[in-house]
Amino acid sequence: MVMSSSLWTDNFHDFYVDREQERCIQCLVCVRQCPYEANVYREAAGVVDSVHKNCTGCHRCESLCPTRCITIRTNPSEFRPHANWQPREIKNIYKQARTGGVLLTSTGCELPYPNYFDRILIDACQVTNPSIDPLREPMELRTYIGRKPEKLEFERTETGEVRLKTEIAPQLKCEVPILFSAMSYGAVNLNFCEALAMTAKEVGTYWNTGEGGLHRKLYPYGDHTIVQCASGRFGVSKTYLGTSAAIEIKIGQGAKPGIGGHLPGEKVNRDISETRMIPVGSDAISPAPHHDIYSIEDLRQLIFALKEATDYEKPVFVKIAAVHNSAAIASGIARAGADAIVIDGFRGGTGATPLMIRDNVGIPIELAIAAVDDLLRAQGIRNEVSLIAAGGIRNSADVVKIIALGADAVYIGTAAKIAVGCTVCQRCYTGKCPWGITTNDPRLAKRLNVEIAAEQLTNLIHGWAHEIKEMMGLMGINAIESLRGNRERLRGVGLTDRELNILGIKHAGE
Amino acid sequence: MRYVIIGNSAAGVHAVEEIRKRDGEGEIVMFSREPYLAYSRPLITEFLFDGVPVRKMSYRDASFYRDNRVDLRLGVEVVEIDREKKEVLDSRGERTPYDKLLIATGGTPFVPPIKGGDRGGIFTMMTWDSAKAVKERLPKTKRAVVLGGGLIGMKTAEGIYEAGVPTTVVELAPQILGRILDRRGAEIFQDYLEKKGMEIITGDTVEEVVGESEVEAVRLRSGRVLECDLLIVAIGVVPNMDLAKKAGLQVNRGIVVNERMQTSDPDIYAAGDVAEAFDIVVKEKRVNAIWPVANRQGRIAGANMAGGEKVFTGEFPKNSLKLLGLEMISMGLVDSPDDSCQVITRDEGERYVYRKFIFKDGHVLGGIFVGEIDKAGIVTGMIKNGVRMNGNRERLLYGPPQLIYLDEEYREEKLTRPVVS
Amino acid sequence: MGCGLCLVACVVEHSKTKDILMAYKQETPRPTPRNVVEEGEEGACFSLQCRHCQEPDCVDACVNGALYIDNGVIKVNKDHCVACWMCVMACPYGCIYREEREGSWNSNKCDLCPGRDVPACVEICPNRALVYEER
Numbered sequence A: 001m002v003m004s005s006s007l008w009t010d011n012f013h014d015f016y017v018d019r020e021q022e023r024c025i026q027c028l029v030c031v032r033q034c035p036y037e038a039n040v041y042r043e044a045a046g047v048v049d050s051v052h053k054n055c056t057g058c059h060r061c062e063s064l065c066p067t068r069c070i071t072i073r074t075n076p077s078e079f080r081p082h083a084n085w086q087p088r089e090i091k092n093i094y095k096q097a098r099t100g101g102v103l104l105t106s107t108g109c110e111l112p113y114p115n116y117f118d119r120i121l122i123d124a125c126q127v128t129n130p131s132i133d134p135l136r137e138p139m140e141l142r143t144y145i146g147r148k149p150e151k152l153e154f155e156r157t158e159t160g161e162v163r164l165k166t167e168i169a170p171q172l173k174c175e176v177p178i179l180f181s182a183m184s185y186g187a188v189n190l191n192f193c194e195a196l197a198m199t200a201k202e203v204g205t206y207w208n209t210g211e212g213g214l215h216r217k218l219y220p221y222g223d224h225t226i227v228q229c230a231s232g233r234f235g236v237s238k239t240y241l242g243t244s245a246a247i248e249i250k251i252g253q254g255a256k257p258g259i260g261g262h263l264p265g266e267k268v269n270r271d272i273s274e275t276r277m278i279p280v281g282s283d284a285i286s287p288a289p290h291h292d293i294y295s296i297e298d299l300r301q302l303i304f305a306l307k308e309a310t311d312y313e314k315p316v317f318v319k320i321a322a323v324h325n326s327a328a329i330a331s332g333i334a335r336a337g338a339d340a341i342v343i344d345g346f347r348g349g350t351g352a353t354p355l356m357i358r359d360n361v362g363i364p365i366e367l368a369i370a371a372v373d374d375l376l377r378a379q380g381i382r383n384e385v386s387l388i389a390a391g392g393i394r395n396s397a398d399v400v401k402i403i404a405l406g407a408d409a410v411y412i413g414t415a416a417k418i419a420v421g422c423t424v425c426q427r428c429y430t431g432k433c434p435w436g437i438t439t440n441d442p443r444l445a446k447r448l449n450v451e452i453a454a455e456q457l458t459n460l461i462h463g464w465a466h467e468i469k470e471m472m473g474l475m476g477i478n479a480i481e482s483l484r485g486n487r488e489r490l491r492g493v494g495l496t497d498r499e500l501n502i503l504g505i506k507h508a509g510e
Numbered sequence B: 001m002r003y004v005i006i007g008n009s010a011a012g013v014h015a016v017e018e019i020r021k022r023d024g025e026g027e028i029v030m031f032s033r034e035p036y037l038a039y040s041r042p043l044i045t046e047f048l049f050d051g052v053p054v055r056k057m058s059y060r061d062a063s064f065y066r067d068n069r070v071d072l073r074l075g076v077e078v079v080e081i082d083r084e085k086k087e088v089l090d091s092r093g094e095r096t097p098y099d100k101l102l103i104a105t106g107g108t109p110f111v112p113p114i115k116g117g118d119r120g121g122i123f124t125m126m127t128w129d130s131a132k133a134v135k136e137r138l139p140k141t142k143r144a145v146v147l148g149g150g151l152i153g154m155k156t157a158e159g160i161y162e163a164g165v166p167t168t169v170v171e172l173a174p175q176i177l178g179r180i181l182d183r184r185g186a187e188i189f190q191d192y193l194e195k196k197g198m199e200i201i202t203g204d205t206v207e208e209v210v211g212e213s214e215v216e217a218v219r220l221r222s223g224r225v226l227e228c229d230l231l232i233v234a235i236g237v238v239p240n241m242d243l244a245k246k247a248g249l250q251v252n253r254g255i256v257v258n259e260r261m262q263t264s265d266p267d268i269y270a271a272g273d274v275a276e277a278f279d280i281v282v283k284e285k286r287v288n289a290i291w292p293v294a295n296r297q298g299r300i301a302g303a304n305m306a307g308g309e310k311v312f313t314g315e316f317p318k319n320s321l322k323l324l325g326l327e328m329i330s331m332g333l334v335d336s337p338d339d340s341c342q343v344i345t346r347d348e349g350e351r352y353v354y355r356k357f358i359f360k361d362g363h364v365l366g367g368i369f370v371g372e373i374d375k376a377g378i379v380t381g382m383i384k385n386g387v388r389m390n391g392n393r394e395r396l397l398y399g400p401p402q403l404i405y406l407d408e409e410y411r412e413e414k415l416t417r418p419v420v421s
Numbered sequence C: 001m002g003c004g005l006c007l008v009a010c011v012v013e014h015s016k017t018k019d020i021l022m023a024y025k026q027e028t029p030r031p032t033p034r035n036v037v038e039e040g041e042e043g044a045c046f047s048l049q050c051r052h053c054q055e056p057d058c059v060d061a062c063v064n065g066a067l068y069i070d071n072g073v074i075k076v077n078k079d080h081c082v083a084c085w086m087c088v089m090a091c092p093y094g095c096i097y098r099e100e101r102e103g104s105w106n107s108n109k110c111d112l113c114p115g116r117d118v119p120a121c122v123e124i125c126p127n128r129a130l131v132y133e134e135r
Ligand SMILES: Cc1cc2nc3c(=O)[nH]c(=O)nc-3n(C[C@H](O)[C@H](O)[C@H](O)COP(=O)(O)OP(=O)(O)OC[C@H]3O[C@@H](n4cnc5c(N)ncnc54)[C@H](O)[C@@H]3O)c2cc1C
Pocket: B006, B007, B008, B009, B010, B011, B012, B031, B032, B033, B034, B041, B042, B043, B044, B045, B076, B077, B078, B079, B104, B105, B106, B107, B125, B126, B127, B151, B152, B155, B240, B243, B271, B272, B273, B274, B289, B290, B291, B292, B294, B318, B319, B320
C-alpha cells in the first residue's frame, strides 16, 4: 500500500473552524482540548489558528470556548452539483486513491434510508375510550425478559395451600424496558462502562459488557450486568459468566452484519489485556462466524453449555443483526433454547466498521421486529423468547413504537453516549474520542467524569420513562405488557401497502 | 500565668500569637533592647537606599500588641535570669517574675579583634539602629569596604552600592555567599555584581584599619591597601546566649533545645537565631539563623508554653536572595558532602541562569536556583517531606518544578488530604 | 482533564471589569492566573491552587507580614509585599506566583475568591475535577 501525496485533497475538508478572532483571548482551551490538532497556537504570530482539515466536527472546542468565539461549520466550499457524484463519494475516492485502504467509520448508518419510526404515528384516546393520567394512576413499566411458560399449572399441597406447579425459567427484571447495549471495554473506556453500570443499578436495568470482558472493578455491578460471549470469546471464564445477570451470545451486529471485529494491538494495554485475557499488545480479532457454530443445532449446544455452566440460573440471549431472513433465524434461535433474542438494526452503532458495510448491509429494525414478532406468533412460540430491539433508538417515542411493533424492550447505545457528550462525529475508531468515551488514552479518558456521566444517564432514563408513561396514558394503557405487539395503536403515514403489510399496521386515516 | 519573652522579633512575635490562641487570660511581658515595634530585620539593608518604604519594614504594628495584650517593654534589656526565683532582672533594676520564659534574643555580629579596630567609621549590620547609623554616614562616604561576603555582607554591600557609594567586598573564603551557594553559583553572582560595578575580592581579609581617628583605608592580608571611609564588619553572627549561659542552661553553639523548644530548664524555652535545634538535612542539631525558622520555632515555643502540644520536626537552610536584580533561591545542601550523592546541574552562567540539585538515595538534599526561581518551593517541600523522586530528575533543571514530577502517592496525599503545611 | 478553563476563570474573577473580553483584551497589565494546570506523562494532569495550609510555610517565611491568615484563608497584602520571594522559596506546592503590576513586583496567590460562595475555578470546571471543601 503506497501513501501518495495528500496535498491536493487537503483543502477539501469536511469541516471548517470558524473563529471570531476579535473574541479569541488565546486562552488555548481549544488547543489543549482538540485531540486532532485542529486548533493550534502560532506562537510567533500570537494567534490561535485552525487546521481545518484535521477537524472531525466533534465540537469539543466550541463547547468549551469561554468566549464562544468558535463555531464549527460544514465546509462551505462546494463541488459542482451532481446527483450521482456527491461530495461524499468524491472525497471517499480521494481518500482511497491516497491510501489504498478500506474506508473506516464508526456509529450507525448515516445514509437517509427511510426511517420507519418517522413514518409511524401513535394513537390516542378521545371520549369513547378514556386516557389515563400517569400522575394519578399507577403505570407499570416493569418488564421481565425471559422465556414465559405456555400456561401456568397449580397444585394443592398437603396442607391445602395452592402452589405454582409450573417451573418458571430465569427472568431479568427490568424496571424500565430500556437496557444499555453491548459496548466493549476497549472500544469504550472503563469510565464509561462504570457509568453505565452505576446507572443500570440505580434505575434497575442492565448494561452489557460487549465482547471486552468484565473489568474487575465492575464485578460489584454483576447483578446488573449482561456478559457477552462473542466469536473471540474474550474474557470468558466461569467467573465472568457467574458474575452476571444474563449471558448474551453475540452472532452479529447491526453496524457490521456478517463480519468480525478487530481491536488493534496498540489499544491492548495492561488493563484491557487482563480483562480480555489476551497478551498485552496483541490484536484482538473476533472471527466473522463463531468457529463452532454453523447451524441452529450448534448454537443450541453453546446456549446449553452456557446454561450448564451457570446452573440454569441465568437467561441466555442471542444477538443477531437484522437481515433479510431474521424472522426464520429468530424462530430457530427460539427453538434452540434462547431466553431472549436481540435484533440489531442496520442503524446500530459501532466503534469501528468498514463504511461500505455500515451503510449498505442489513435492514431497519422496525421491519425486522415486526417480521420476527409475526412469525413467532404464527408459530405459537412468541412466549418462548423475549425480543429486544436495538439499533438507532433515539427517543422514548421510538421505544413506544418498537414495543408496539412487537419488542419486549430496547437496547440503547449511541443515545447513551450522546447523553454523556458524544456529538456523533463518527471517529470512535481513531481512539481519540474528544469526549473521553471511546478512548483509552488516559489523558482523554479523564474527560469523562464517572459521577457526572452516571447522573446524565440516569436523567436520560428517568426522562424517557416519564415520557413512555405519558404516551401509555394517552393510549389508555397502564402496563407496558399491554403495549407489546399492540400494533392496532400505530398508524403509518406515507407508506406503501407492502410496507404497511410488513409492519402489520394500518395507514393513518384507517 | 505569666509569660515573659525576651526579644521582640520573629520568634518572639510568633510565640505571642500562639500563646494567645490558647490562653486569653495569662499575662505576657515582652522585653526588647531595641526601641522599635517588631520590624523586618532582613529588610534593614534595603533601608540604606530606601529600597523599600519604611512602612513596609513594619512587621507588627501597635494594634498587634494591644489586641494580644502584650506588656511591651521597649529599650529595656534583660540582664539576668534567676531560675531559683523564676524571675528576670532588667537593665532598669526591675525584677519580673515568670511562670514560662522564652529566650528569643537572636544573635550579635561577631567582630574579631583587628588592628586599628577602634577607629571611627566601623559598623556592623544587625539592627535598624545600625542601619540608621550607616545610612547617616553614607552621604559623606566616598568608598565603603564590607568585610564578609556572606548573606548579610552582600546585602549590606548592595544597600550601600545602591545608595551610590562605590563598594568593595572582601571575603576570606574563595567564594562569596558560601552558605547559600556553591562555588559555581557564587561565581555567577560575582560576575554579575562585578559587571554591575561592585568590587569583590575573595581569598583575602582585612588585617589592619588605617586612619587617624576615622577609617581612611584598610590593609588586606595580601598587602593591598583599599582606601575607604566606611568599614562594615559582617563576618558572622553569634547567638546571644550569655543570659542562658550565666543561668546554667545547657548551651552548645546555641542554646540547646528539645523538639518542644524547651531548654534544659522545662520552664524556659528558646527559639530563633539563639536556639540550636534539629536540622533534617545534616541530621544533627545546629543553629539555622534564618527568618522562617525563627518564626516556626517561635510558634512552637509559644504553643508549648501555653500548654499546647507542638513539636519541631526539624528545619534546614533555605534562602531567597536578590542582589542588584539577580535572584536566587537555595535550600538544603549546596555542596555534595560525599560521593554517595548524585549531583545534576544546568549551567547557563553566561545568562545568569544556574540550577543544581543534590540527591541521595532517591531523596533531594539540596537545590540551587539562580535566575529562574519560579516554584522553587516545590523542591523545598521535597526536602521537608523527604519525598522520593524516581522518574526523570533532569526535568527539575528546566522550567519551574512541577508537583506532577513527584510520585503519585505523595501527590495524592498532598492534594486530597486536609493540609497542615 | 487539562482544559485550562480554571485559569481563565481565575483571570476574569480577579480582573477589574470581571468581563472576559475586557480582562484579556483591554486591561493592562492583564491579570495573571493564581492557579496552574500541571501536565505530566501518561495523561496525569491537575489544576493546582493554594491549599490554604493550616500552618503555612509561606506565612512563616514572609519577611514582613505581607502574607497573613484571614479566617483560614491565606492572603497577600500586595501593598505591603516587598517581592523578596521568600514565599516562592517556601511554598511546597509552588502556588505563589511572581506578578508585575505597574512596574513593581509582588507575590500573587489564590484568595478563594472573596464574595463568592464557590471559587470561580471550581464553578467553571466542566468535569467537576475541582471541589471546594471547608476543612
Ligand atoms: C541584615 C540582615 C539580613 C538578613 N536577611 C535575611 C534573609 O534574607 N533571610 C533570612 O531568612 N534571614 C535573614 N536574616 C536573619 C533573620 O533576620 C534572623 O534569622 C531573624 O531575625 C531571627 O529572629 P529572632 O527572633 O530569632 O532574633 P532577632 O531578630 O535577632 O531578634 C532578637 C531581639 O532580641 C533583642 N534582645 C537580645 N538580647 C536581649 C536582652 N537581653 N534583652 C532584651 N532584648 C534582647 C534584640 O535586640 C533583638 O531585637 C537577616 C539578618 C540580618 C541582620
